[in-house]
Amino acid sequence: NAGVTQTPKFQVLKTGQSMTLQCAQDMNHNSMYWYRQDPGMGLRLIYYSASEGTTDKGEVPNGYNVSRLNKREFSLRLESAAPSQTSVYFCASKWTGGYNEQFFGPGTRLTVL
């Protein structure tokens, strides 16, 4: 199993450009998550999807949109990138219910100039 995969690994954007970060998991998990991590900081939750067809805002949702395309895939879109969105973005997944652990992907390093 590949676990949680993210594409791309690195991306540089200009202010105002848009892009979509892709995340996929092959563990048949119900819940998926998007976090951002700024330098020297912990992870902050952007959006999550408790199950296919549902999405909810996390701690820092402004400037982002998400799509739960199917059970495997959860994408994060920046419609008009800003320098403040320069960060490392992590996707995670877990079984819904109970108190199961989250499994994280390797991250996407995004720089907005």
Next chain:
Amino acid sequence: DAKTTQPPSMDCAEGRAANLPCNHSTISGNEYVYWYRQIHSQGPQYIIHGLKNNETNEMASLIITEDRKSSTLILPHATLRDTAVYYCIVRYTGNQFYFGTGTSLTVIP
């Protein structure tokens, strides 16, 4: 909203036990305590979690005080590969995990 407080950094000699403290004085009765670690800039890795009883797995032990206001993660025999940032997280009964800034553990040869 700081749910947990951890020291910013700690050192530990290789082969010795590493004891990482965490304060979570506002924890509610049904919130679990989770520990994750992040090596370099990789995705965080799950270590252990607990509610009120002490827990042990192949990676670590988790000691939670009786009043649940603090906990300690114990790595019994630290190795150089345990050098990482360790996050103590209180999980809401919903889906949200709140990561703080963690403790940067350096294992010294």
